[in-house]
Amino acid sequence: MGAVPADGVKQTRRDQILDAAAELFARHGFHGVGIDDIGAAVGISGPALYRHFRSKDAMLGEMLTSISERLLEGGQARVDAAPDAATALQALVRWHVDFALDDPALITVQMRNLANLTDPDRRRVRALQRRYVEVWVTALQESVAVDEPTARAAAHAVFGLINSTPHSAHLDRDQMAALLTRMALASLTTAGVLATA
């Protein structure tokens, strides 16, 4: 799990810790996992983590801001690269689906543990998330006829749909990707028709 570790390349200890923590946070929740658990997961024990992070809160903070940045950056890039609005939307869906399938732990943590962030960290993450939603909202408005509040709600709904992936490991990766992409696009294009019926 956790995005493929680049090549055979040794990832820095920080990243190793972050990956292990993400997995644990996803499974047991932020408060449900102790500093000792995280240490044990990477073969060191307990307080050694403080050689790499200022606090447990800092781990979650760094984890969530980095997810949000990657999501925003990747999404924006794909929209910019798309020739027209319709393919931009498709690219966004595929991007988010790939992300969710490759990093289910990170997605889960981002969905569930926003509340456990420190106040400044939460502000930062929320700002990034808002910008990401904004990317979706404009892509939606440009490709399907829909008012802005509906577009916003539809975006959140599709996030929920795609992010549900950690809960169902019944299909293999490619089938799952195809299914989620199809469902997401279907729901989005329908969202436009008779928007304010």
Place this chain on the structure above:
Amino acid sequence: MGAVPADGVKQTRRDQILDAAAELFARHGFHGVGIDDIGAAVGISGPALYRHFRSKDAMLGEMLTSISERLLEGGQARVDAAPDAATALQALVRWHVDFALDDPALITVQMRNLANLTDPDRRRVRALQRRYVEVWVTALQESVAVDEPTARAAAHAVFGLINSTPHSAHLDRDQMAALLTRMALASLTTAGVLATA
């Protein structure tokens, strides 16, 4: 928030506590809210809760089992009352949408705090959830041509879509219900086409 309190009728103190706890758990997570917080939310303080519940875990347990029971019971009832498979699926969607819109806190807790349950409670809740999923899976297989694993994954995806409702309060209740219903049905009917493409 929290399902309409029947009529003007006074709800029992237990239910009052459960409602307040649900709201708090949804907002801050199970471990993020203290026994004192829950007490304060209903005007009593701290340990008085132990006159009504055996433990904090017991509150969560009762909360989640009751949600799961209501969900299953209501879903099954609607399927039984439906004349054919297609309307059964529509009824399921509407049922789940209504539930999510009327009890956003409960839905949120059920999605996020399964891991915080005690082992026996978790087994109970999971069993109920499995049966609920089963209701959806059979309804799906009878109305759209789709293999079972795909139906299962699609059901989870639609739960994610509908349960996203707490994150977006941009639309009023009826518009939101219409939007979610439309999106859910669109994604589901599309899930069947070329299922194992």
Place this chain on the structure above:
DNA sequence: ACAAGGGGTAAACGACCGTTAACCAGCCTG
């Protein structure tokens, strides 16, 4: 050769928090 520092350890500290104990006020019943 050696000082420096990065990265690890185990032990102690301190706060928080779920739970229990001891106590008490009102109400309803006999």
Place this chain on the structure above:
DNA sequence: CAGGCTGGTTAACGGTCGTTTACCCCTTGT
């Protein structure tokens, strides 16, 4: 009017857990 539930209260206990401290090894550059 006595006496026992019912449902509160505050204070104390105990465990868990994040964090700090003190110590140590091993590597590396001078």
